[in-house]
Amino acid sequence: MVKQRKVSCPLCGGQLLYCVKADSNLARKINKDGNLSKVIHPGARHITDTYYLECDTYRCGFLYNLSYPETNKTDYTELDNWYEEFGEDFI
Numbered sequence: 001m002v003k004q005r006k007v008s009c010p011l012c013g014g015q016l017l018y019c020v021k022a023d024s025n026l027a028r029k030i031n032k033d034g035n036l037s038k039v040i041h042p043g044a045r046h047i048t049d050t051y052y053l054e055c056d057t058y059r060c061g062f063l064y065n066l067s068y069p070e071t072n073k074t075d076y077t078e079l080d081n082w083y084e085e086f087g088e089d090f091i
Helices: 079-088
Strands: 017-027 043-055 063-065
Touching: 017 079, 043 079
Parallel strands: none
Antiparallel strands: 017 043, 043 063
């Protein structure tokens, strides 16, 4: 059975994006003449422990921190409940 629960932006009703912050390295070789190579080499990617919801609607600006809820100005129980049910499906 497929899990379903509709959630939307509490400010504008727009679609929410479930985001995870990741660190990544990009590298360019230094040529013999000192200039940087044109080729960019992607490095290892590290997923951090910061998960958040962000509104996809242009200019809305809604952001809800799931990892550190004490930083949110307002509690949204429905978003916390969604995260508890679906949050581990990201990776």
